[in-house]
Each structure stands twice: as structure tokens, then as C-alpha cells.
Amino acid sequence: MALTASDAPRREDARQDGRDGEVKTLDRVVIRFAGDSGDGMQLAGDRFSSETASFGNDLSTLPNFPAEIRAPAGTLPGVSSFQLHFADHETLTPGDAPDVLVAMNPAALRANIGDTPRGAELIVDTDEFTDRAVAKAGYGSNPLQDGSLAAFALHEVPLTTLTVGALKEFELPRKEAERSKNMFTLGLLSWMYHRPTAGTEAFLTRKFARTPKVAEANVAAFRAGWNFGETTEDFAVSYQVAPAANRFAPGRYRSISGNTALAYGLVAAARQSGLPLFLGSYPITPASDILHELAKHKNFGIRTFQAEDEIAGVGAALGAAFGGSLGVTTTSGPGVALKSETIGLAVSLELPLVVVDVQRGGPSTGLPTKTEQADLLQAMYGRNGESPVPIVAPATPGECFTAALEAARIALAYRTPVFLLSDGSLANGTEPWRIPDPDQLPDLRPEFAVDPNHTGADGSADFWPYLRDPDTLARPWAVPGTPGLEHRIGGIEKQSGSGAISYDPANHEHMVRTRQARIDGITVPDLELDDPGGDAEVLVLGWGSTYGPITAAVRRVRADGGRIAQAHLRHLNPFPANLGEVLKSYRGVVVPEMNLGQLAHLVRARYLVDARSLTQVTGLPFKAEQLATTLKEAISVDV
Amino acid sequence: MSTYESLSLVPRSEAGQVAKDFKSDQEVRWCPGCGDYAVLAAVQSFLPELGLKRENFVFVSGIGCSSRFPYYLNTYGMHSIHGRAPAIATGLAASRRDLSVWVITGDGDALSIGGNHLIHALRRNVNLRILLFNNRIYGLTKGQYSPTSERGKITKSTPAGSLDNPFNPVSLALGAEATFVARTLDSDRKHLTGVLRAAAAHPGTALVEIYQNCNIFNDGAFDALKNRATAEEALIRLEHGRPVRFGADLGQGVLRDTVTGELTTVTVTADNESALLVHDAHAASPATAFALSRLADPNTLQHTPIGVFRDVQRPVYDAAMGDQLDAAVQRQGEGDLAALLTGADSWTVNTPL
Numbered sequence: 001m002a003l004t005a006s007d008a009p010r011r012e013d014a015r016q017d018g019r020d021g022e023v024k025t026l027d028r029v030v031i032r033f034a035g036d037s038g039d040g041m042q043l044a045g046d047r048f049s050s051e052t053a054s055f056g057n058d059l060s061t062l063p064n065f066p067a068e069i070r071a072p073a074g075t076l077p078g079v080s081s082f083q084l085h086f087a088d089h090e091t092l093t094p095g096d097a098p099d100v101l102v103a104m105n106p107a108a109l110r111a112n113i114g115d116t117p118r119g120a121e122l123i124v125d126t127d128e129f130t131d132r133a134v135a136k137a138g139y140g141s142n143p144l145q146d147g148s149l150a151a152f153a154l155h156e157v158p159l160t161t162l163t164v165g166a167l168k169e170f171e172l173p174r175k176e177a178e179r180s181k182n183m184f185t186l187g188l189l190s191w192m193y194h195r196p197t198a199g200t201e202a203f204l205t206r207k208f209a210r211t212p213k214v215a216e217a218n219v220a221a222f223r224a225g226w227n228f229g230e231t232t233e234d235f236a237v238s239y240q241v242a243p244a245a246n247r248f249a250p251g252r253y254r255s256i257s258g259n260t261a262l263a264y265g266l267v268a269a270a271r272q273s274g275l276p277l278f279l280g281s282y283p284i285t286p287a288s289d290i291l292h293e294l295a296k297h298k299n300f301g302i303r304t305f306q307a308e309d310e311i312a313g314v315g316a317a318l319g320a321a322f323g324g325s326l327g328v329t330t331t332s333g334p335g336v337a338l339k340s341e342t343i344g345l346a347v348s349l350e351l352p353l354v355v356v357d358v359q360r361g362g363p364s365t366g367l368p369t370k371t372e373q374a375d376l377l378q379a380m381y382g383r384n385g386e387s388p389v390p391i392v393a394p395a396t397p398g399e400c401f402t403a404a405l406e407a408a409r410i411a412l413a414y415r416t417p418v419f420l421l422s423d424g425s426l427a428n429g430t431e432p433w434r435i436p437d438p439d440q441l442p443d444l445r446p447e448f449a450v451d452p453n454h455t456g457a458d459g460s461a462d463f464w465p466y467l468r469d470p471d472t473l474a475r476p477w478a479v480p481g482t483p484g485l486e487h488r489i490g491g492i493e494k495q496s497g498s499g500a501i502s503y504d505p506a507n508h509e510h511m512v513r514t515r516q517a518r519i520d521g522i523t524v525p526d527l528e529l530d531d532p533g534g535d536a537e538v539l540v541l542g543w544g545s546t547y548g549p550i551t552a553a554v555r556r557v558r559a560d561g562g563r564i565a566q567a568h569l570r571h572l573n574p575f576p577a578n579l580g581e582v583l584k585s586y587r588g589v590v591v592p593e594m595n596l597g598q599l600a601h602l603v604r605a606r607y608l609v610d611a612r613s614l615t616q617v618t619g620l621p622f623k624a625e626q627l628a629t630t631l632k633e634a635i636s637v638d639v
Numbered sequence: 640m641s642t643y644e645s646l647s648l649v650p651r652s653e654a655g656q657v658a659k660d661f662k663s664d665q666e667v668r669w670c671p672g673c674g675d676y677a678v679l680a681a682v683q684s685f686l687p688e689l690g691l692k693r694e695n696f697v698f699v700s701g702i703g704c705s706s707r708f709p710y711y712l713n714t715y716g717m718h719s720i721h722g723r724a725p726a727i728a729t730g731l732a733a734s735r736r737d738l739s740v741w742v743i744t745g746d747g748d749a750l751s752i753g754g755n756h757l758i759h760a761l762r763r764n765v766n767l768r769i770l771l772f773n774n775r776i777y778g779l780t781k782g783q784y785s786p787t788s789e790r791g792k793i794t795k796s797t798p799a800g801s802l803d804n805p806f807n808p809v810s811l812a813l814g815a816e817a818t819f820v821a822r823t824l825d826s827d828r829k830h831l832t833g834v835l836r837a838a839a840a841h842p843g844t845a846l847v848e849i850y851q852n853c854n855i856f857n858d859g860a861f862d863a864l865k866n867r868a869t870a871e872e873a874l875i876r877l878e879h880g881r882p883v884r885f886g887a888d889l890g891q892g893v894l895r896d897t898v899t900g901e902l903t904t905v906t907v908t909a910d911n912e913s914a915l916l917v918h919d920a921h922a923a924s925p926a927t928a929f930a931l932s933r934l935a936d937p938n939t940l941q942h943t944p945i946g947v948f949r950d951v952q953r954p955v956y957d958a959a960m961g962d963q964l965d966a967a968v969q970r971q972g973e974g975d976l977a978a979l980l981t982g983a984d985s986w987t988v989n990t991p992l
Contacts, residue, residue: 054986199984206983254985264980271976278734298967300974303734303960307726308759315723315756316730319699322717323735345720435985438976480715480731480738481650483694488663488710490718491702500665501710 028087030095035104040182045082053255056243062094106137127160166224180221187225258397258426263293265404273444278320310338324479352411370619371424374595395547398433449476473518531565552624656687674825674851701748705772722753725760761817764843776857819845877946
């Protein structure tokens with residue numbers, strides 16, 4: 001397999017050639033960058049990911065940062081980290097524990113050392129280990145001097161001083177020069193792992209295009225870090241991780257985060273439906289980046305409306321949908337709570353609407369920057385009355401793209417609000433993504449009503465807004481501006497067909513059951529089952545972002561001789577038609593979730609299977625090794 | 640026919656229209672004697688005057704007695720949820736500039752549960768006409784006090800009298816820097832129609848407060864403004880460019896106190912006549928309009944101004960939004976999905992040889 005880094009000049013190849021030091025080859029590495037919230041660790045991690053993706057490794061990332069924008073510097077609550085797992089094979093998860101920990105200050109070291117296995121490499125900025133900073137982080141003595149890090153391969157590097165020294169010629173204020181230490185560090189790590197550098201240099205030039213001096217300084221810091229690795233004897237060994245040769249199908253790739261993929265999916269859905277996109281939204285972590293991304297693409301005819309609150313965000317989206325736009329609102333759990341009444345109105349109006357919930361830890365404000373899957377039952381049932389809403393859930397960051405198209409498909413074809421349940425780890429995690437061909441995307445064009453569909457008692461043609469398509473049970477979508485189809489809709493129960501206000505008991509019964517039947521009848525693909533031997537007796541069933549850890553755990557179980565089947569749901573309402581049959585063909589069903597068993601609750605109620613719940617609510621993804629151990633126990637219990 | 644700037648993108652009707660064209664087939668279900676009937680009749684009679692295609696009108700309402708209004712108009716309409724009509728209408732108006740979008744709301748809907756959406760619609764200046772039916776009581780829930788009820792109001796929920804100070808909707812709207820604010824009466828068809836005409840012509844959000852009688856739960860709330868005997872003294876009819884005068888033979892007027900800057904009512908004399916306040920609805924500052932709105936006594940309604948308090952021009956949200964989209968296309972060209980998906984950093988994996 002031939003790999004070409006598209007924008008890469010040959011320079012880094014020359015640099016990689018002819019290295020004096022020892023070069024070791026690894027199959028996988030987990031690196032964690034950790035520092036103060038203001039240290040630029042997310043940017044460093046992001047750039048390392050892009051370099052790694054373009055090099056051809058598979059990768060998975062886990063940004064982990066506090067809700068506070070700038071918690072007091074040097075304190076534990078202010079620590080921000082970015083973990084990256086890359087390999088010469090499929091990675092699936094961001095990695096359980098770091099092989100390399102970069103700690104920009106004592107707090108970053110203290111917050112992360114507990115996750116770091118003995119023998120791991122530590123790179124610390126010694127300039128930041130002053131007595132005051134050490135005490136502020138809660139250390140009784142300086143860990144660089146008291147021997148407590150003896151079990152680790154410790155690299156003590158004065159990153160700040162080296163950065164400031166490298167930027168002397170730019171005559172920047174010291175504070176400003178210090179800010180480039182993340183790029184110095186990135187340069188050093190890029191040298192250690194033989195990463196291509198041209199992408200980062202081009203990125204820095206683009207990012208700071210308006211301040212060329214800052215751009216040049218950052219590039220200089222980045223190069224200085226690389227050169228430091230090459231010249232210092234501290235880093236005698238560098239590492240190679242070969243491209244993941246069999247991992248990727250031929251095609252064009254990029255690195256993408258879940259939120260970006262989701263935003264692009266919405267842009268694509270608008271194009272494929274031929275409708276203008278209208279996003280009504282209110283800023284909320286971790287969903288705001290979708291609003292930011294869509295706001296950039298006005299030349300696609302996209303209207304983004306930052307509303308006064310969550311309710312107005314969804315209200316405006318629903319109003320736009322009444323007018324024939326693809327109406328979308330994006331939020332997280334607390335926002336869903338506020339939008340519930342309007343989503344109920346959309347259920348009653350039977351208008352298309354996409355509701356994106358990027359789930360975070362709850363209840364209430366909970367853990368704004370951490371991940372959880374605890375909004376499933378809220379999406380399923382969190383409205384007054386019988387108010388069914390379809391639910392789709394992507395399994396990986398890249399899948400957020402197709403999930404957005406799928407949510408729009410269901411919304412437009414069945415005239416219904418649809419929930420798209422992403423989560424914090426999908427939203428901010430990145431992975432290599434095969435760029436889809438726009439010409440291969442599904443056709444989502446809806447048919448608007450343009451003619452009367454009913455004959456009145458006096459023989460005149462009129463329009464009945466609740467006269468349904470016999471196959472989909474969808475009602476006609478007649479947008480304002482269409483002559484002769486003037487009609488009124490509302491949240492009061494409507495007479496089937498005419499849509500006039502009706503309090504008739506039999507009609508209400510009919511309408512409630514019809515709304516349910518419409519959602520139950522949505523066509524969704526069958527559940528795919530992974531049971532290679534066909535002889536497993538236990539099935540592990542997941543949904544959403546647990547796909548990576550579950551799949552990695554299943555592989556470990558199988559590698560150790562265990563037999564286990566795996567299936568992952570992308571549709572949670574309605575469930576795939578074959579789900580019941582799949583569940584009943586196994587003696588045991590195990591459902592790992594980042595909640596207290598919400599999917600397990602649904603499948604138990606629906607299919608009367610004794611599904612066993614494996615749950616974790618730490619705000620962090622499952623670790624593959626732990627999950628594998630639990631799955632092994634499950635097999636031995638259930639079989 | 641005057642030109643309606645705010646409606647310049649709404650297609651015009653070729654056929655002549657009459658009030659009957661705007662009546663839906665639904666039976667009107669308000670209580671007999673409700674002030675809402677008069678407003679409905681006035682609106683149905685006024686809409687043909689605009690000469691716009693009927694299918695390009697949309698009436699969006701919240702919840703409450705007045706919010707049943709859209710069902711009775713043969714246009715597009717949505718009876719939404721409590722308080723949210725301005726938000727829903729904002730999305731519709733911002734995405735469809737070829738529509739004439741009207742919001743129908745009440746004092747509870749707009750000022751209590753939906754207060755936030757109202758003030759933000761007003762500051763945003765989206766192309767909306769908001770008709771706020773103020774009857775100073777909750778009707779649909781059978782007679783609790785509302786945010787415009789006078790303090791001490793005895794109702795089922797406040798048997799010992801309400802404790803909170805009422806909102807003056809005109810003051811509130813002016814405080815939110817609404818670009819068009821007017822007040823009128825359900826019973827004065829001519830005045831009501833005149834205010835609707837001015838509101839329809841206004842580019843941006845127009846708020847019209849309509850004093851509306853609830854003959855079941857708050858009958859006679861506005862009698863002071865309606866009875867011949869008292870109205871002359873109680874009502875102040877604002878007309879742009881004219882001195883503010885009222886009372887028998889217009890013998891009273893409004894004067895600005897040169898020391899405090901406050902507005903006061905005075906008996907007009909030969910000495911003060913030339914110093915009377917001249918109403919300027921187009922004044923850039925809302926300060927004088929606000930001061931006028933404060934003349935009314937919330938309990939007796941003595942010195943209640945009606946008419947157009949403020950009518951000024953400010954960029955219209957939906958027009959500005961459309962301009963941003965057009966500018967982006969001019970600058971970057973029409974969106975290219977393939978280019979967007981590819982981005983700046985991509986690489987190719989080739990077929991293994």
C-alpha cells in the first residue's frame with residue numbers, strides 16, 4: 001500500500017532519514033498531553049492527531065478539560081489533557097493508559113500520574129516545578145527530587161526556558177514567547193515519533209495569518225522542539241509506528257471530530273434535501289461547536305440563529321420548518337429539558353425537525369465537559385402525553401456525519417422531530433475519516449403538497465393537513481405561500497384528516513395510536529451481528545460512543561479464546577426489526593452503558609430478555625481492558 | 640394604496656380581496672361579548688387593504704383566549720405553545736422574507752410565560768407584527784390575575800389581593816427599544832385600523848397593545864377609556880407632529896417640566912400653549928415616548944395615551960441575515976460540499992498494488 005501525505009513536502013523525510021540515534025518500532029502508542037487550561041494542550045494534541053492521521057496511522061483521541069475556562073493557574077481543577085492513541089492497526093479507543101505523559105506543570109503531573117503505568121515515559125517542564133507551584137499542586141515535596149517518580153522514565157526538560165530562548169530574535173514579550181511552549185513540546189514529540197511536520201507548519205501559518213510574526217514564532221518554536229529532540233542526549237531513542245496498512249480502504253481521508261462531522265452531515269442533508277438549513281441554537285457545552293461550524297458556511301444558504309434561550313432555539317427551528325426549511329436545533333441534556341414542550345408541539349404538528357443532543361454528565365448542570373449516555377430515556381419519554389420521537393445514535397466521531405443525514409431522512413420522510421444522540425466523547429474525539437463522495441449521498445428531497453387533497457361537502461376542492469400517506473402515515477407538508485392550501489395547525493388535538501380542533505374521545509384514541517404507529521413503522525436497517533464463530537452464547541449489545549471500547553474489549557475476549565457476539569444499535573426508536581430475534585438467540589445479553597442501564601431497561605421491557613447491565617458513570621469512556629475483564633466474567637456467569 | 644416597505648418582498652394579490660376572503664370555516668368560540676370579536680373583524684376587514692396574496696400571510700399565536708385567533712382567519716396559521724409564538728415566528732420570518740408574519744398574544748402569554756421571547760423579538764427587530772391583547776386578566780384558566788392586573792386585584796388565586804406591581808406593556812416595549820410601539824382599543828374600530836395600518840407599514844418588529852375587554856372575568860376594565868363621560872378626560876390621543884392635547888375642547892395638554900424633565904398634564908392657557916409637547920413618533924431616543932407611557936395611572940387609567948408612541952427605523956434582522964448570506968456567496972461562491980468535506984488537511988490511501 002502506498003501512502004502519500006497530500007501536502008507534505010519531502011523535508012521531513014530527509015529529517016527522518018539518516019538519524020543517528022536508535023530507532024525503535026512500536027505497533028501502538030498512547031500519549032497524553034497535560035497542562036493548565038491555558039497551556040494550549042488541546043491544540044498540541046489536535047495537531048499531533050492531524051500529523052498522525054496524515055501519516056497513515058489509525059488513531060482515536062480523548063480531549064478532557066475542565067468546565068472552567070481558566071481555572072486558577074497551576075491548580076488541579078485547571079488541568080486540561082488530551083490523550084491520543086495511534087497504531088499500525090485499528091485503534092478503536094483512545095487507550096486505557098498513557099505510555100507517554102507530558103506534564104507542563106506539577107498540577108498536570110499530579111492529576112495524571114495515577115493513570116500512568118510504571119515504566120511509562122514522563123516529559124515534564126522543569127521550569128514550572130518551583131516550590132510555590134509544587135505546593136499549589138498539593139505536593140509535600142518536589143516529585144522531581146524526592147524519588148517518587150523512580151518507576152518512570154523521566155525526562156526533565158526546561159521547556160519554557162528553551163522556548164523563550166528559541167524565540168529571542170522575535171523580541172516578543174516574555175509572556176507571549178512562553179505561550180509557544182506547546183508548539184515546542186509538539187515539535188519534540190513529533191521528532192520522537194517521526195511525525196510529518198509540514199501540516200502543522202501550514203496550519204500555524206493559516207491560523208495566525210493576520211499576525212505573521214506570531215505565526216513565524218510558533219513555527220520557530222515547533223522547529224526548535226524538533227531540533228532539541230535530535231540534538232539532546234536525553235532523547236537517545238526515537239520511535240516509529242508504521243502506517244496502519246490494512247486498516248483503511250482506498251480513498252481520500254481526513255481527520256475529523258464528531259461535532260465537525262455532525263455539522264457537515266447537516267450541510268449535506270440540506271443539499272440532499274434541496275432545503276435551506278435553519279439552525280436555532282443556544283450555546284451549551286459540548287454542542288456549541290456545531291453552531292460555530294455551521295455559522296461559518298453561510299455561502300451554503302445556512303441560517304444560524306443564536307436564540308435568547310434553548311426554548312427559542314428550538315421554537316425558531318420549528319417555525320422555519322413550518323416555512324419549508326430543514327429545521328435543526330443543537331444542545332445538550334439541560335437544553336433538551338427546556339426544549340421538551342416544543343418537541344411535543346412538533347410531535348403534534350407533525351413537522352420535520354432534527355434535535356441534536358450532545359450528551360454530557362448529568363443531572364442538572366452535571367459535568368459539562370465530560371461524557372455520558374444518560375439522556376436516552378429523556379429522548380425516549382421526556383415529554384407530556386404519548387409523544388413518540390425517533391432516535392438515532394452514531395457510534396464513532398466519523399459516523400456523526402451519516403447519523404445527521406439519517407436523522408434528516410427520517411424527519412423529512414415521516415414529518416417528525418428526530419433525536420440525534422451524540423455525546424461529549426464523540427463530539428470532541430477525532431479519528432481518520434474517509435471523505436464521502438457527495439454524489440453518492442442519499443436523496444432526501446421531500447414532496448411538498450401543492451394541490452388540494454380533499455373534496456368538501458359542497459364539491460369544492462380543499463386541503464386537509466392531516467390526511468396521511470397510507471404507507472408512511474406522514475401528513476402532507478404544505479408550506480406558506482402555496483395558494484389554496486391555507487390551513488391552521490396547533491398543539492390542540494386535531495380531527496384526523498381535516499385537522500380541525502377535536503375533543504372527540506374516539507378521535508383522540510385514533511390520533512394517539514396513529515402517531516405511535518407512524519414512528520413504529522419507520523423503516524430502519526436491520527441490526528448487524530458480529531459472531532464470527534456462530535457459536536457464542538453471550539451477546540454484548542451497545543449503542544453510541546461505547547462502540548470503540550466494546551469492540552476493543554470483545555477482541556481481547558476473543559483473543560483469549562472467549563466466545564462472544566457483538567451488536568451495536570444505531571437506531572434506538574424504533575429498534576431494528578430483527579433486534580428481538582437477535583436477542584432471543586443468545587442465552588445471555590450484556591449491555592454496557594455510560595448510565596445506570598437505560599438501554600437495558602428498554603430491551604428488557606420490550607423483548608422480555610434478561611439483559612444484564614454493565615454500567616459506568618465516571619464522565620469518561622469505558623477502558624477496554626476493564627470492560628474485557630467484566631465481559632469475561634459475564635460469559636462465565638451466563639454460560 | 641401606500642407602499643408597505645416592510646412587505647416589499649411579499650407577492651401582491653392580483654385579484655381584489657374582501658374581508659370574507661379572510662374568514663375561515665371554523666366556528667368562532669369566544670364568549671359572547673368578548674372584545675376579541677371586534678379585533679378579529681377589524682383585522683379581517685383591514686387585511687384586504689394590504690393587497691397581498693392571502694397564502695403569504697401567517698398568523699402564529701401562543702396559548703390563551705386570544706391565541707385561538709389564527710383558527711378564524713383563512714390564512715396559514717399556527718396555534719403554538721404558551722409564550723413561545725415570538726420565537727417560532729422569528730424562525731419563520733427570518734427564513735421566509737416573502738411572508739407577512741403576525742403574532743397574536745395576550746398579557747399572560749406575552750408578558751408572563753413568554754416575557755423573554757417578547758423583549759428579544761423587540762430588540763432583534765425581525766419583521767413581525769405582534770398584536771398583544773391586554774385584558775388584564777387570565778381568561779382561559781378562568782380568572783386569575785395577570786402581569787398587567789392592577790395591584791390589589793382580587794381573583795381566585797389572590798383572594799386577599801395581588802401583591803405585585805403590573806407591567807405597562809408599552810413602557811416595557813420601549814425599554815426593550817422596540818422600533819414600533821402603539822396602543823389602541825378593541826372598541827374603537829377606526830383607531831384600531833389606523834394603528835394596524837401603521838404597524839403593517841413598519842419595517843421590523845411592530846408591537847401593538849390592544850386593550851381588550853374580558854366580559855366574563857374582568858368586565859369593564861377599560862370603561863374609563865370607553866364611556867363618553869370619562870373618556871374625554873382619560874384618553875390622550877397621540878398624533879405624530881401634533882401637540883399632545885386632550886380633554887373637553889382639548890383644554891388640557893402635556894408639558895415638559897423644564898427643571899425635572901418629567902412630563903405633566905396641565906390646563907392649556909394662552910401662556911403655555913406654545914410650550915406644549917409636540918409628539919414625535921420618529922424621535923431617535925425612546926425617552927419621551929417612555930415618559931408618555933408613564934402618564935397613565937395603572938389603577939384608574941387616567942391619562943392613558945393611545946396611538947403610535949414610537950416608529951423609528953433600525954436594521955431589520957431578517958434582512959441583515961439575508962445580506963450576510965448573499966455577501967458570503969459573493970465572497971466565497973456558492974457552497975461546494977466536496978471541497979468542504981475535504982478540508983485543508985487530507986491524504987489519499989491508494990489501492991494496494
